[in-house]
Amino acid sequence: MNDAAPLLEVEKLCYSYNGRQAVLNLTLSIRTGEIFGLLGPNGAGKTTTISIIAGLLSAASGRMLFEGEPFRPSHSGRHRGRLGVVPQELALYGHLTARENIEFFATLSGVPRAALRDASDRALDLSGLLDRAGDRVDTFSGGMKRRLNLAVGCLNDPALIILDEPSVGVDPQSRRHIFDALHRLSEEGRTLLYTTHYMEEAERLCDRIAIMDVGRVIAVGTACELAEQAGIPGQDLEQVFLRLTGKRLRDG
């Protein structure tokens, strides 16, 4: 994994909201096929960073490269087509069935009409909802919606999947199913960019982790490397995180 070529390179990204600097000279590199974790306290700039990478926001300065090529997803639908995004909000239509939701987003992702059925079956299988395909989403539990939310984000066969706290508020069974699905995606060769507030989750899932604070990346590496960088080798990620970002409360 260490030798893999970078899939996405982010260089000196800056973004501010109404004069408040949310991301400042942010630089990171995500390698092909890895699960890359992005951690940080509230207001560290994680959501802004993934919004820029997903093309929802345009960076004020800096640049991104995807497989070595300039990457501007905020301006190019073709560039956005290389990404799969699983937002933190349950971005689904409650009045539509699971299959209808999947087919709608698959069509938008450019899946041909003839392949829709296969694509939706694969997504339903990934979310463990094959037997509930014809049910309206507003009848689903929180965990079922989370799983469907994840499956919808992977419909376009993306090279990089961005996951913004995909397991928040779900029961252990659903969380386990989500982790299994992520491992499956990783084994298929997809690269995952993963944000979470659950340290044990990041430690268990991610090959490498970047810790952000006040709009910058303050440390990058495997969990062990981060512990060494923090000067507390052998400690768990939560201790490392608190050492690097401090114990002061963060309110965005």
Added chain:
Amino acid sequence: MRLLRASWTIARKDLRVYFRDRTGMLLGFGLPVVLVLAFGFIYKMTFGAPGGLSRTTLWVTDEDDSAASRGFLERLRAADLLAVRPRTNEPRRPREELRALVEDGEAHHALVIEAGFEQTLREERIPELTMYRDPDRDMESQLVSIGLLQAFVSGDAGELAPLLTARALKLGGLPEAWSDRILDLSRGFSDSIEALFGQAQDLGLLEEEDPKPDDTDQADGGLGFGTIMSRLVPVNDVDIKPPARPKQLSFMLAHNISGISVMMLMFGLVACGTMLIQEREQGTMARLLMAAVPRESLLFGKFLFTAVVGACQLAVMFTVGALVFQVNLIRDPVTLLVLCLALIFAVTAFGMLIAAFARTTKQAEGSATLIILVMSALGGAWFPVQMFDLPTAGAIAARCTLTWWAMSGFQGMLWYGKTWTDPGVLRDVGVLLAFGAAASLIAVRLFRRRFVDR
């Protein structure tokens, strides 16, 4: 006590939430005020004349151009219920143009004071008057008849008043051979009445005129007041109406079908427009914006959806209207389609503009309700303000609404039988398309600024 305290706590929280959305709150408070002002303005414009009735427009051309005919024209201008066109500062219009105005539906009554008016009066005969009119505009016909009668019998009408009294006596059944006696009698009667008024004025006993019109219409064995008026005032009516106009269709019915359709379409489509805001509120907008498709497709997708719903709404409204009132409203499907498409485009663009502008559903609904109700009232969807002579400011304001042009187009088709190639309908369609194009451009710019170029 706990119940009261808990209730007050919840109410206080709701009030805080309500007042925090300042735009929504302003709309909530401003809406009734603006509506009261708008309706007050409309009713003042339409019913502000003495007696609570509005002035109706009467186009006049004076082909005699004598002192007597000019005097008659002045008395018409002074009549309470008439707004005479051309105004004194406008150029004269010949008879052919007046006839064309009635044919085009731009005017409902046009009076020609025939050449020889003064000479006929000298011969103690009632002069010739010709009225080009839309025979089915009953309400306006009655107002015009009253206005004409006023001009005939007003204090300085000279020879006209006794001539009219003589005509009334003849209509009452006195023989034609007694014409001279009748005229002498009515002249004497007029003089006596005039003397009576003079005496009352000298003694300071003359009371102010009662502005209320006599509403005992059904005197004279079932003849309406308007009918008596029209029989008394000798006018040669030239009826102009499209041959295809269905017998079951009345002017007000045609107006109501057009007005309600236009207004309800606006309400329906704006509700669809707020779906853009719902996408944002339910979190799906971000996913749509991150999809590998042009972002404007989100706005145009809503546009398309709203337009399809609008087309269905109009089709249902016209079909139900035709079935319930047994009027064939779809006589000219091409013109209906052209008008509907132009209206749907304009209204949908308007809905998109609201959706792109508003930040919350409350803001969208509040601002849309305000604009729709004001446009409906001002543009004549509720009450046919087109019938009346609006003051210049009112006329300009009315024409600034898309409702006005939609009503004009639909009325032109339904009532006057105009087709889509008629210049008037083309103008209405053009203005609606221009409204739509302007609203779309602004909506796209707003959308891009708020959701794309961030």
